[in-house]
Amino acid sequence: MSFIPAGTVYGTLLNFRGELEALGAKMNEPPYKAPPKAPVLYIKTANTFSTNGTDIPVPARVPQVEVGATIAMVMKAPGEVAGYVLMNDLSVPHASFFRPPVNFKCLDGFLGIGGKLVTAEEAGDPSQFRLEVRINGELRQTVHFANMVRDAHALLAAVGEFMTLAAGDALMLGCGAGRPLAKVGDRIELRCDSLGTLSNTLVAAA
Amino acid sequence: MKFARVVYEGVVRTARERAGQLLLDDGGLVPFDAVSWLPPLNPMPQPRTILALGLKYADHAKELAFKAPEEPLVFLKGENALTGHRQFTRRPAGVEFMHYECELTVIVGKTARNVKRSDAYDFIGGYTVANDYAIRDYLENWYRPNLRVKNRDGATPLGPWFVEAADVPDPMTLALSTTVNGKVTQSGNTRDMIFDVSFLIEYFSSFMTLRPGDLILTGTPDGVVDCRPGDVVVTAIEDIGTLENRIAVDREIGI
Numbered sequence: 001m002s003f004i005p006a007g008t009v010y011g012t013l014l015n016f017r018g019e020l021e022a023l024g025a026k027m028n029e030p031p032y033k034a035p036p037k038a039p040v041l042y043i044k045t046a047n048t049f050s051t052n053g054t055d056i057p058v059p060a061r062v063p064q065v066e067v068g069a070t071i072a073m074v075m076k077a078p079g080e081v082a083g084y085v086l087m088n089d090l091s092v093p094h095a096s097f098f099r100p101p102v103n104f105k106c107l108d109g110f111l112g113i114g115g116k117l118v119t120a121e122e123a124g125d126p127s128q129f130r131l132e133v134r135i136n137g138e139l140r141q142t143v144h145f146a147n148m149v150r151d152a153h154a155l156l157a158a159v160g161e162f163m164t165l166a167a168g169d170a171l172m173l174g175c176g177a178g179r180p181l182a183k184v185g186d187r188i189e190l191r192c193d194s195l196g197t198l199s200n201t202l203v204a205a206a
Numbered sequence: 207m208k209f210a211r212v213v214y215e216g217v218v219r220t221a222r223e224r225a226g227q228l229l230l231d232d233g234g235l236v237p238f239d240a241v242s243w244l245p246p247l248n249p250m251p252q253p254r255t256i257l258a259l260g261l262k263y264a265d266h267a268k269e270l271a272f273k274a275p276e277e278p279l280v281f282l283k284g285e286n287a288l289t290g291h292r293q294f295t296r297r298p299a300g301v302e303f304m305h306y307e308c309e310l311t312v313i314v315g316k317t318a319r320n321v322k323r324s325d326a327y328d329f330i331g332g333y334t335v336a337n338d339y340a341i342r343d344y345l346e347n348w349y350r351p352n353l354r355v356k357n358r359d360g361a362t363p364l365g366p367w368f369v370e371a372a373d374v375p376d377p378m379t380l381a382l383s384t385t386v387n388g389k390v391t392q393s394g395n396t397r398d399m400i401f402d403v404s405f406l407i408e409y410f411s412s413f414m415t416l417r418p419g420d421l422i423l424t425g426t427p428d429g430v431v432d433c434r435p436g437d438v439v440v441t442a443i444e445d446i447g448t449l450e451n452r453i454a455v456d457r458e459i460g461i
Contacts, residue, residue: 004252005253007253007284007285008253008255008282008284008285009253010353013348013349016296031347032347032348033347034346034347036346036348038344038352038354040346040348040349040352041349041352041353042282042349042353042358043282043283043284043353043412045253045255045282046252046253046254046255046413046417047255047415047416047417048414049252052232059413069425076230085257097348097349098347098348098349098350099349099350100279100280100281100282100349100350100351101349102257102281102414103280103413105283106413106414107318107414108413108414108415156375161285162353162354162357162358163284163287163353163354163357163359164359165286165287165288166326169284169286174423184209186373
């Protein structure tokens with residue numbers, strides 16, 4: 001059985017150095033006016049969950065989908081990580097990070113998950129994770145988790161300052177810069193040595 | 207009909223109101239203050255989607271010096287944010303401005319996908335009251351309102367009652383009010399919402415499937431003020447309920 005989170009799934013924006021570099025001086029300009037202090041989080045609602053191997057529907061009004069390849073921590077208890085799982089956090093591409101991205105990120109099926117939860121012990125140090133993204137077999141992105149702004153431990157601590165991640169909740173470590181785009185018909189495959197493979201295909205929504 | 211979820215003698219029970227007391231699902235009749243109140247929601251098989259609206263009333267948008275939005279300003283919460291009637295909400299030390307927001311809350315009754323506005327009410331299971339506290343000190347302009355402002359543990363009291371939709375013939379003409387220590391600080395009417403409940407069901411279901419038990423917190427009108435430690439904040443909506451909460455400081459809750 002492919003893993004499905006029992007709790008709320010949180011994503012993290014701007015947790016990779018490349019994302020900050022891409023924004024550069026814009027972070028100090030309106031509407032942002034300053035770089036973020038606390039972790040910038042968002043929620044992927046349960047209607048977005050797609051298990052490994054399933055097709056993901058893309059509405060006709062969305063010509064391209066942004067691939068947010070990442071790894072999520074899944075909680076055993078507050079402050080304690082049960083394990084890690086691959087996630088493909090799909091978005092309708094959007095340039096502004098000023099308002100919460102609900103209508104860009106919470107489309108039905110827009111979060112590939114799995115295939116399996118790997119225990120924290122087996123998975124090893126999250127800062128050593130390396131994730132490859134292939135679209136139709138072609139390598140399009142390599143995410144080095146050594147480039148995280150806050151490592152897994154620091155991210156958990158910073159989030160825990162203002163909210164509790166309970167058993168079953170999941171927190172993504174971030175997606176890196178240079179996220180590839182995909183379209184209907186494309187097969188997206190995420191691979192990490194210690195976590196396995198997550199594969200989903202984009203199909204036209206009925 | 208309306209029901210509550212409460213903990214009585216360590217057991218979670220559903221309850222109905224009977225002659226100013228709670229009739230528990232095991233037949234017991236107990237006073238309101240003999241129980242600990244939970245949000246009036248049944249558990250869901252998957253994580254609950256909790257949608258909330260910002261700048262939803264024309265007057266509140268004006269108060270915050272924004273122009274009224276052309277499409278809804280929407281944010282999400284996790285279930286950690288919810289707490290029940292007569293519970294407390296933490297005001298962290300050093301905070302300058304923490305305010306309540308009295309909000310009509312829609313509880314989805316049927317799976318909703320591409321619902322037309324004219325059919326929207328068929329998909330509503332019921333209503334309750336939310337107090338969607340915000341701590342403005344923590345506002346940042348990234349995915350604003352950010353989760354540090356709006357997704358704090360227990361900072362969204364909900365309840366006391368789940369009021370079935372059939373008992374609310376028109377949710378768009380309900381008086382809302384908030385009192386702080388008995389003094390009225392906020393009053394409005396759901397008729398002044400910029401985007402009404404049927405619009406919201408159509409809008410959300412146009413891009414995401416809503417399931418029974420999902421929530422939509424519909425935003426707050428004019429009149430938000432800072433709440434101090436020890437304040438008793440009562441958010442009330444005509445025909446839906448009167449939700450009480452107290453502001454607690456860190457030392458009371460062992461932080």
